Amino acid sequence: MHFAQTDEQKMVIETARRFVEETLYPHERTVEERDDVPAEVADEIKRRSIELGLYAAAMPVELGGGGLDTLSMSMLDRELGRASYALHYLVYRPSNILQACVGEQREKYLLPCIRGEKVDCLAMTEPGAGSDVRGMKCKAERDGDDWVINGTKHFISHADWADFVILMAATGEEEAPPQSGRGPRKKITTFLVDKGTPGFTVRPGYKNVSMRGYHNFILEFDDCRVPTSQVLGEIDKGFDVANDWLGATRLQVAATCLGRCDRALELSTRWAAERKQFGQQIGKFQGVSFKLADMALKLKAAELLTYEAAWKHDQGAMTDSDAAMAKLAATEALGFIADEAIQIHGGMGLMNDLPLEMIWRDARLERIWEGTSEIQRHIISRGLLRPLGG
Numbered sequence: 001m002h003f004a005q006t007d008e009q010k011m012v013i014e015t016a017r018r019f020v021e022e023t024l025y026p027h028e029r030t031v032e033e034r035d036d037v038p039a040e041v042a043d044e045i046k047r048r049s050i051e052l053g054l055y056a057a058a059m060p061v062e063l064g065g066g067g068l069d070t071l072s073m074s075m076l077d078r079e080l081g082r083a084s085y086a087l088h089y090l091v092y093r094p095s096n097i098l099q100a101c102v103g104e105q106r107e108k109y110l111l112p113c114i115r116g117e118k119v120d121c122l123a124m125t126e127p128g129a130g131s132d133v134r135g136m137k138c139k140a141e142r143d144g145d146d147w148v149i150n151g152t153k154h155f156i157s158h159a160d161w162a163d164f165v166i167l168m169a170a171t172g173e174e175e176a177p178p179q180s181g182r183g184p185r186k187k188i189t190t191f192l193v194d195k196g197t198p199g200f201t202v203r204p205g206y207k208n209v210s211m212r213g214y215h216n217f218i219l220e221f222d223d224c225r226v227p228t229s230q231v232l233g234e235i236d237k238g239f240d241v242a243n244d245w246l247g248a249t250r251l252q253v254a255a256t257c258l259g260r261c262d263r264a265l266e267l268s269t270r271w272a273a274e275r276k277q278f279g280q281q282i283g284k285f286q287g288v289s290f291k292l293a294d295m296a297l298k299l300k301a302a303e304l305l306t307y308e309a310a311w312k313h314d315q316g317a318m319t320d321s322d323a324a325m326a327k328l329a330a331t332e333a334l335g336f337i338a339d340e341a342i343q344i345h346g347g348m349g350l351m352n353d354l355p356l357e358m359i360w361r362d363a364r365l366e367r368i369w370e371g372t373s374e375i376q377r378h379i380i381s382r383g384l385l386r387p388l389g390g
């Protein structure tokens with residue numbers, strides 16, 4: 001086992017760090033104040049990202065992507081994660097799950113996304129089905145060679161910007177195992193649905209405290225008809241398709257949180273070294289210095305879990321529990337570090353002259369999306385108990 005970065009990884013980190021400083025940070029305050037990313041800023045980020053080879057960094061080289069492995073992507077996400085998420089998410093796309101495209105789907109969706117000509121969004125969550133994805137009500141029924149979709153999705157990020165949605169819909173029911181105490185669980189199929197398809201509408205979603213400039217939407221499907229060629233992966237196997245790719249997505253969340261932790265810890269360390277009260281640097285008070293030690297410790301633990309899980313993903317050996325531990329550790333470390341960073345800064349920590357209040361607000365969301373902290377704990381404990389019949 002060794003922990004040295006390769007030359008390529010060092011280059012990725014260096015390029016991403018410069019990109020964040022030159023192309024993302026200058027727009028951060030505007031985005032926070034306007035709760036919006038100006039179109040010309042979004043275009044500039046995409047253009048520069050394509051020029052530098054960061055866009056589609058995770059996609060295979062033979063399809064025109066950057067071909068980075070999961071560990072290198074985690075390092076990239078860590079650097080990009082320092083900046084406001086509304087700017088970060090514009091840097092690279094598409095969703096990993098689109099690699100499940102086959103035949104004409106590649107020409108119509110995957111390749112244009114890799115070239116930056118089309119943008120995807122992903123819709124699983126519904127008003128009545130969040131953590132319990134398989135309790136979804138949005139359904140697709142077969143009608144000849146078509147599928148007819150009815151239902152509602154909510155909390156769907158950047159659906160305004162997207163050209164199409166990767167939609168999970170129920171296409172049947174599975175019998176629950178006897179004595180499981182559970183009701184039937186839905187069979188799920190994934191569809192690619194273009195904006196503009198009759199019966200598919202996008203409405204504004206909710207205002208939320210985290211991630212200014214990054215908006216969520218409500219999607220309505222009312223007898224929306226799509227051909228069978230729009231099914232991504234196998235019919236009734238949409239949950240498996242999602243599971244195949246969700247692990248890597250959880251690692252993206254974890255790595256992004258590491259970057260925010262870095263930024264908050266760096267600011268706090270500098271502040272503790274420079275700010276004087278009672279005639280001395282506040283970092284000399286154990287009440288402050290021990291906070292820095294605990295912040296550094298939690299960040300290091302989260303880093304090791306994230307990079308180990310990413311490395312295992314590249315070896316084809318990552319378990320659900322590995323991804324859950326990385327996501328849980330990094331999102332909870334961020335919650336702790338963001339809060340302590342504000343405490344160390346005193347009143348200045350809450351002022352928007354510094355990015356700490358943004359990091360603190362944004363941190364709250366990370367323990368909820370891509371599987372809540374409770375769901376991650378459920379996955380970890382299931383991994384322990386199942387082999388013993390629990």
Ligand SMILES: Cc1cc2nc3c(=O)[nH]c(=O)nc-3n(C[C@H](O)[C@H](O)[C@H](O)COP(=O)(O)OP(=O)(O)OC[C@H]3O[C@@H](n4cnc5c(N)ncnc54)[C@H](O)[C@@H]3O)c2cc1C
Nearest residue numbers: 122123124125130131155156157368369370371372374375
């Ligand atoms: C800003 C934002 C953007 C989002 N973007 C997208 C998107 O682009 N696409 C998409 O599909 N979804 C998206 N989501 C949805 C997100 O993934 C869900 O919010 C998340 O999965 C939790 O679902 P929920 O909010 O319905 O909470 P619920 O599932 O209702 O959970 C409520 C509480 O109950 C707990 N709970 C639930 N089940 C269990 C259990 N079995 N054991 C213990 N505790 C449990 C949860 O941990 C939580 O504390 C987004 C959400 C937000 C807030």
